[in-house]
Amino acid sequence: MKLTVRNEQYAQLLFKGMSQYDAYMTVYQPHYARYAVDINASQLANSAKLKLRLAELRNCVTAQSIATVTERQERLTTFIREDLTSPRTGNPARMSNIAAVQELNKMTHVYEEQIAPNINIAFVIGKGYRELPKLKDRDDAAE
Secondary structure, three states: OOOOHHHHHHHHHHHOOOOHHHHHHHHHOOOOOHHHHHHHHHHHHOOHHHHHHHHHHHHHHHHHHOOOHHHHHHHHHHHHHOOOEOOOOOOEOOOOHHHHHHHHHHHHOOOOOOOOOOOOOOOOOOOOHHHOOOOOOHHHHHO
16 A cells, blocks of 8 residues: 555654644645644544555654663673773672673573472371371461
8 A cells, every 4th residue: 555645645644643623724725714724634534545654654763762671682792791890989880791791691581480389288297198188378377
């Protein structure tokens, strides 16, 4: 679905924050009543083509403003390799290299967290299986 030149201009103006009415007036310069311009501007703004184009524009901005996984890994690697002591005081200037390594390991799933199941098993020594006392459920134990 390709937009016309005017539709693209209208989409760009909406994306920049202009109102539907003002964007429509700027691009199409119509000579009819305000209510008619409002209707046409609204219909155009709600068309599938224009909505798709606005979504594309928003995705481009979002994609450029967020660091990729590779960029984050490269930055953390830089932190890991640099000498963090301040030449003036001799104290660490920022987060430790170890913390950077830990964060990078989390990102790359080097050490998968293992969640231990929460199972309570009662063993009674010297009693047979059939002689085990009845265990209370958690709900019963709270009472």
